[in-house]
Amino acid sequence: MDVPDLETIKEWMGEYFHEHAGEFATALGLARAIRALRSSGRRAQGSRSERARGPRSVVLINANGSAAATETMTELARRTLRPEDGFFVHGVTAADGPRPSGASVDPRAAVPQVLAAALRARPDTTDAFVVSDFGDQAATELRAVLRVPVVGMGEAALLEASSARFGVAAGTPGLAESIAARIDALGLASRCTGIRVAGDGAEALVPDPGELRARWATAVTQCVDQDGARTVIVAGGEVAEGAGESLAVPLICPVAAACRRVRSLLG
Template structure:
């Protein structure tokens, strides 16, 4: 079990976001596992629309193919899991996405779960994930933080407050028994929100780390 390496691919072209997500992933990793990061260069610094998400997939797959010899497993660290299906087809390595991983964890023990995030233009893509995972009956829907996604990302305090409102709506209005913070760049906010609520607040990067470690170890 020593010397295993997981490659975290950031489909957003933001090195600082990659460093933040790698740090979160390392804190969640088991002993004997290291996390390396790779950052897209052709995508926006923050993917906020369905078109941007789809456009990111080919580069994610290219990174995976180019770096597959350096790792034992891969994480796609954008909530829509762009390129994940292609990676699973073209590489023999275990690969997970933060979207699928967090939804599988949120639905454990039959829980109903919602998603709180900042990107309303990704609603259709997020709504499609529970269908693909056969979790539609558990999914209570997605609530969006009030405010422009880019503006929220520039102000961590404002981001946490806005996301907290979305989490509260998932619980109080939709009946969610667990709430996922839907986005890799929202990783730090997810950690900060977890102690505030009595229902589980699922941080997708640690979810993906736990899942890929199980797959690699198997």
């Protein structure tokens, strides 16, 4: 076997780096974000004990890159973590995160952006984080470096629903895949009756409230009548409110479930 000379090896290395530059950049950014968050996490405990007791600060991180979705989720969160109860909820958007669509998305695609968003939100002055993504992207990494509660929206909703046989109404096929993976990861497949999709792609996110409500209502009804669900997770936020008003089963909003979990952890 011929041994390549040094120049050939350099050429091969250059080609490999060029082909995988995005992966290297992501890994480098992820490492930097984790180091910065770890440093902030070490400072957090002392700074919280030193400042006067005031509203408890909760940061909601939207992983999908949509500022409009962040605003909607934040308003939903404030209905559970209310200012009059001593909570302040601030929503931040993971820059360049994957936008909502009907297509499948790498379940880890937004991890570096979520970590960076947490760093921008000043972890040293934050009492809890909510990762507002059903795949709970970066929740594990944040828990490893921060000394405050980090609640994943998907995990909170699924665990709350798992006391009964539950179904899930999802907005798009891509989201349904992410939800199925999270159910398997939490060991809840035997409790889930199935996932129903409210549309066949990105058009499920159309802004017509009447059409959206009708699609969600159909998906929720299928979960109950055809699959036998005793409770349904409606992974669609505000647009799905009232989707199952005529059904005698509880509906779970993932954002609200995550906020209930935060409230119980903070006391």
